[in-house]
Structures are given as C-alpha cells and as structure tokens.
Amino acid sequence: MYTLLIADDERLEREALKYIIRRGTAEIGNIIEAVNGREAIEIAEKEKPDIAFLDIKMPGINGVEAARRLKELLPACKIVFLTAFDTFDYAREALRLGAEDFLVKPVEDERVLELLTLLARRLREEDQEKKKLDRTLEALQGMIRAREIELSAQLATGFLDTRKLADFITLLGIESPRMEIAVLKVDLKSYPMRVDREKHSEVLLSRCEQLLRREAEKAGIHCIPGRLDSEILMLLVGGTEAETFFSPEIVEDLERSVQEQVSLRGTLTIEEGIRDFSDLERRLARAVAADGGRTGISSLNIKETLLQNIERGEESNLNQAVGMVFRWMDSLPEKDTALDKLDEILAVLRHDLSRRFPSLELPSCARVSLRETTDEEREAVLREMLRCLRDGVRRQAEIGHPAVRFAIDVMRQRFREELSVETIAGEAGHSPSHLSRLFRQELGTSILDFLTRLRIDEARRLLLSDVSMNIGQIAEAAGYRDPNYFSRVFRRETGVSPREYRLSGKSG
Template identity: 30%
Template sequence: MFSLLIADDEALEREGLELMIRHILPDTFIFLHAENGRKAIQITEEQRPDFIFMDIKMPGIQGLEAVRQISAKFPSIKIVMITAHDYFSYAKEGLALGVRDYLLKPARREEVLDVLKLLIAEKEEEKRLRNEQLELQEKLSQLVPLAENELSLMLMLESVQEMELSQLAGLLNLRWYKGYAAVLSFARHSKKEWEDFQLVKREIYEAVKHFTKPNLSCLAGPIVGHQMALFIPLPPGRPGYSQRVISLDWGERIRGFVEERFQISLSVGIGSVREGWDGMSRSYREAVRVCSDDNELLSVRHYDDITQSSGQTIISLDDEKKLLDALLRHNKQETAERFGSLYTILEETESSSFATLRGEVIGLLLFLCRGIQSSDGAELITSLSALEDSETLRTRAMSWLDSFIDGLKEEREQSRSHVMQRALLYIDKKYKEDISMEQSAEYVNLSPHYFSKLFKQHAGETFIDYVTRLRINEAKRLIMEERLSLKEICYEVGYKDPNYFSRVFKKATSMTPSEYRQHIERQSPC
C-alpha cells in the first residue's frame, strides 16, 4: 500500500477527496490529513508519505512554502497541488519546486484517478529501478573480493596485461601512481607449525585484511604457499626515506598483531616504492627477495636497506634480461649456464639465509614467467616455497627452466602448425587460379621469405612443387573423366598456356597430356 497525505484547511474537502479515492482505488492507500502547511510539514517529517495532495491557499504557512520545505528535505515525495483558481504564477513557481501535477477544485473523479495512476506507476518504476540497483550493488560486492584477488595475483605472478588490469583497477576504484609491496611470510619451521598454520590460514587472511585495509588502503592478495602479499599506495607528497621508515613501522605492527593473536611467527619483506602497476610487480619481487623467515637479525626487512648496506643489487636487471633472452631463444645450454652463474652469486651473497636465497630464486623465475607469458606462476611459488635445501632448489629451478623452454617449443610448433593449416586450406581453394607464394604469405600474415622456409619444413616440398602437384593431380582426374578437351583442362587447373601446361605435365608424369589420355584409353576395358 501507499501513503497519501491530504493537506487542506477545509475538513470537508479532505474527507471528500479521501472518500472518492477509497472508492475508485480501494485498499491502495493509507490516508493522512493536515489542516495547514505547518501540520503538513510535521506529518511529512514523521510519516514520510509517498504522495501529497497540497492545497495552495491555507492559513499560516501557505501551500507553496510547505512544498518548498518538504521538497528540500524529501525530494522523492511526489506532490500534487490543489487550487480553486488556475493561477499561472502559482503553477510556474510550483513546477520550479518539483510539483508533479495540478488539480482544480472541485476535482473530478477521472482527473484524480489519472493523476494517481501516473504517480503509482512512477513510484513502482522507481522501486523497480532501486531494486535493480541494489541487486547490482550486491553482485558487485561479491565481485570485488574476486577482482582484488585477481589483480593481486596478476601483480604477484607478473602477468600484467594493461587492458585487464585497467578493468580490474576501475572496478576496485583504484587510481594509484606510486606504491610498494609488502610480503608476509608465516613461519613453518616444523611440520606441526605448518599444520597449525593451515588450520587458521583463512582466519589469518581475514584478520590481516581487516587490520591493514582501513589504515593503509591497500590491496590484499591471497595466501599462496606460506606467504601473503599487500600492495600499498604511496600517499602524495611523502618523501622516499620517510616512507621507508613508515613502511617498516607498519611491518612491525602487522608482525606484532599476527604473532600476538595467532601465536605464529611472522617475517615481513618490503619492496621499494615504484611507479605504475608494472613497478608494483617489481616491488613485490623485491619484497619476496628480502622476506626471510629465519633471519636472526631482523624480522622486518626493507629491500632498500639490504641493497644500501651491500652496496649493490643482488642481481642486475641486465643479467635477468640476458637469461630471459636465452630462454626465449630456446637455448637450454645457455639458459642453464646463465642461471647457474646467477645461482652461484645468490648462494654466496645469501650463504647465511636459505630462505632469502629461495626468495631470490622465486623472484627471478617469476620475472621469467612474465617474460614468456606463462601462467605457471602460482604453481611455481608453491613448488619452490616447499623446498628446504640449496641443491634441491637449484635442481628444481633448472627443471622449471627446462619446462619453460619445452613449453615455448611446443607452443611455437602448435602455432606454426595452425598457420600452415590455414595456408594449405587457402592454397587448396585457390590453386586453380593465378595464385602466388606472396599472396599465400600475406593471407597468413607472414613475410614471403619466412613463409617459404616454414612451408617447405611443414609440407616437405616447395610452394611451387606443392601447387604443381595439386594441379597435375586434378588434370589427371579430369582427363580420366573425358568430359573436357585438353585445352579446357589446361585452363581449368590454373594454366594459361597449353604448351607450358603440356611441358609441366610431362615433367611430372613422363607423358604429355595427350599421351596420358591415350594411355588411359588403352587401359580402359571398353
């Protein structure tokens, strides 16, 4: 039901209008009455009616003034003015205040019914739209955690695709320019400690989110293995060194919160401040590198502190790119040699901390994962995070590199096979026309030189030999049918010169077309 306030200084007018409406729309309204503008305002504030029928001329606060005050506070209430005179000035002012319609006294039954039907239809449409909006908000509220997890994983696994990332960031209303990553590494020194962590992992995840998000406005990633990542925006105007001190302080707060509440040891690694989403991925790698769960000196470590104290970064970006280049060239020997050299450097640099060495290797392989557009990052983290000795880590990492190269080779072969299948289908369709290798290469979007080499590798013969074989086989079939003359067959299979066709045919079959026809006729039992 709807509520309708009738405001009129004449009781008979109010009661007559109510009686009329009850008769034409029974069981539709709850009626409220006001004898003046002041009372109309008070009832509206207390009862919030859906509709108001307001008389313009009333003692005390006039109808238009009451409309002005009500509309200012409750713009969704639909108001209809009632007047005994058709005053244009009143109408103009009422429209400016948002009055929905006018009724002239004495209001006729049909006019009242039309106005009420219109108001009810509008109210129901507004209600429908509001319900749709609430349903959409509910769906979005369910999607937001999924989008946050997806965006975090993209940054963690370095699979930053600008289009997808922008869509996810837009859904989460994130407009970050600079930021850094922090990695929480939960202790797993013993089997029992690891089992205890698994039991409360979900609870820890939710607790950390509720502790950090209101204070840091951060993006919380899922727990992968024994680590959880936070991506934190940098407030504008804050210098780098000051931010480093603050981030370390927050690292200590988070560590204290987790250890006090769950009695689980925690170490925190913090990456340097970087620009853009790509920079956030690199900051995450830095945080993984310095996140040690068995470091005797510090439980909260900042990448900039580690690099400043050692005087240099552990592995240069140039070294990483050379390793990636060898990987992309599918050179297993060079890949193994370059990785081996880097692993030796890491072992010597982090000889006192296997956890840090493991973090360095995971970070390096994540960089390679992104470079080859692999989706194995999550499995890689889980696989290498479970290892506890250097030799197994080296062996497993090398195994991952081999699988990367094998995957790249297989992907290349599948891609080549797909391209050549398209090319062969095109040639089979067009060989009776004046087709060229250049046209076929353009059709599959390859350069003629590369297409020529790829075609011979795949088909086992050159492009010309393949097209010639198709044409000669078709010519032999048409000759056997005996429907067309040899000249017609020449044109039918794609040749423009019968003499040239005859020479090509003889080269392929050791007979001219006419000799081949005679040979076929001699073999015929008829």
C-alpha cells in the same frame, strides 16, 4: 499500491479527496491525513508516503515550507500542491520546489484520478530503474570482488596479469590511477604465546591485513592483499592527489595498532612513485626477492595461478607459471614433500578443468606424475603438461553449439545472480526445453547442474582463499541468497559442510 498523504486544514476538502480516490482508483492503498504542515512532516517521517497532496495555505508551516522539508526527508515522494488560486505564480512555485503538479480547489474528479494514474506510473518506472541500477551495482561489486581475489592469488607469486589489473582499475572507475606497494613484515615470535600452527599464524596475519585494509578504505584507497611468508604484501590503487597514500604518521599509527591490537611487532614500508605496470612488475619481483626467496605461496594460489595461465594460453604465461612453481618448491623444506604436494595440486587442477569443461579430453602427457621424473627432466615435463592442458582447453572452446557456448558464458559471468533456465534461454534466443536439450547433448549435464558446479567451485575457492569472509558472505558471493540452502547444496556436491571444507583445507 501506494500511500497518499493529504494535508489540508479543511476537513471537507480532505473528505472529498478521499471519496474521489477510493471510488475511482486502485493505485492508492493507504490514505493518511494531516491538518497542517507541521503534522504533515511528523506523519510523513513515520509513514513515508509515496505521494503527498499539500494545501499551500495552512496555519503554521504552510504547504510550500512543508514541501521543502518533505523533499529533504523523502526525495522520491511525489508532491502535489492544492490551491484555491489558478495563477501562474503558484504553478511556477510548485515546479521550483520539485512538485509534480498542482490542483485547483474545488478539485475535479477526473483531474485527480488522471494525476494519480500518472504519478503511479512514474513511481513504478522509478522503482524498476532503481532495481535495475541495484542489480547492476551488485553485479559490478561482484566483478570487482572476484577480480580482486584473482589478483590477490597472483600477487604473492611476484607477478600480476597486468591486463586484468587494468580491467580491475577500469571497474573501479579510476581514470588516472596511482599505485603503491605496502609491505608489512611481522615477527610472529614476538606474539606472547607460542605460534606453532599454520592456522594460528593465518589468523594473526589476517587481523594485520584487516588493519591495513580498514585504513586504506578510510582514505578511499582500494587494496589487493597478498602474502609473502610472514609478510603482508598489499597493492594500493587510488586516484588521490596526495604525495603518498600512507603518510609517515599513518605508517607509525599502523605499526602501533599491530602491536596493540594483534600483539605483534611489525614494520611497514611503502614503495611509492610506481610509474606504470612495467615498473609495478619490477617492484613486485624485488619485493619477492627481498623476502629471501620464500614466496609463502599456498597450494591454492599455485593451483589458481596455473589455471589462469592455462586459460590465457600464451607461451610466456606458461613459462611464468613454471618459474613460480619451482620457486615455490624451493621454498619447501623437504623435496619429497614438495613433489607430493605438486602432484596433488596438478590432480586438483585436472579435476577442476574437467568440471569446468565436461567434455574435455586429457591426453597422457597431462597425467604424468612429477614424482616419477628426474631432476633434469622435471621442468620440461611440467611445461609440456601445461601445454597439453592449454591445448585441450582451446579445443574445447572451439566446439559446441553457439547457443550452448553463449549459455556457458552467461553462467560464468553472472553465476552470482539469480539465474534461471528461462532467463538464460531467453537471452540465448531459444526456448528453455530446446536449450536444455542442446546443452545435455553437448556436455552430458543439465544447465542447472552446470550452474551449481560453477557456484560451488567459487565457494570452495573463497573458503580457502579469504578467511575474512564468513559462510553467509561466501554463500552470497557464490550466488546463494540463503546460507542454509547453500550449506545443503555444498554438502551434497562435496560430501562435507563449508566449515569442514575450510578447516580441512587450512590444515592440509
């Protein structure tokens, strides 16, 4: 039900309208009154009516001026003029001010009720359109955020999937993008206290990253952050016509802010004039090489990048992934430690693939321990392992009932939304019970359990990859509106709380 404001200096007219409305329609749940235009504006600002009946001839601020101000305060409010003159001039004035209609006094019952029914229908339609737009925008923001995180995980490796970068730019709605690379090199030794823990340095670098991000967002620039040891690498994307995103003055200000707010000395350099994606790839590779070969890539980034390249499946993608792994291993101080970490990463990778594709069969070539291989054969063994995983994923994608594949695609693309079995089944063209039976026959699990695994996997990834997000934000990004419920589900699925998982991941 909606709120109606009646503004008329004649009490009998207000009483007559209230009598007609209360007797004849259930669309109006609350009626508020004003005796002149000024009072109408004051009351509307407080009560926020959905519909306003305004008498044109009122003392002080008349109905025309009141309508103008009401539209400024409440653009969605439906304005109806009350007038004693049935003339074209008043009708024209009503339309010019964005009014829905006008009523000639004395008003007729049937005319008032028909008009309110019409206005209520318009309000419902507009509300539905707004909700639909809000859901679309929310889904779009979720897609942008997910793609940004994905690209960020790749960035520190020195190469990007330019197709996904192009999709990201399209999602941003930038038709003629410009790209620059910002590199902030900080001296962790300049911090007043000793930085002897990875977690402490991570916090300091995150604060520096936030300074860069805030400055970029202030200028309307989108940024994708990455890490190169004690450097922050940031891809800047925008459509501005300025010569550079960060002027020399802004660069100096940012370096000063790093010193004053984070207590670190830092040097910010900008790679300008990037012509295209090929040029971008060359500049990124140069940035990684300039870091002295220390990629600073985390175990999480290694696993995520391997997963992405397995799913893309091209031989060139696998070769890139193998090269990245060995650059990362060379950056670690001890060879035995590097091999142990790589075996752990591959074990987690196999586990994630098995959860994502429940009926995936992993051949023996995908289960080899690289610690048991020689230096000469290790690269070839890793490449063959990735091929086995890729082929297994391809076979998995080729089997299954079309409705089950459709349901999986819906959940993977929209797990951040409030999905139900009924919604998924309806879009797949099956009844909930039939689709649930097909799903369990194909994958040995229920639709909701599969959806939960997708959401928890996303939460695990965000907990380790984005320290700027708190638990509530991660819960929402993973499709949970209630952080407490999210924490209970997370503990049930992983055995630990989200906070414990984040701390164990960072310390490990």
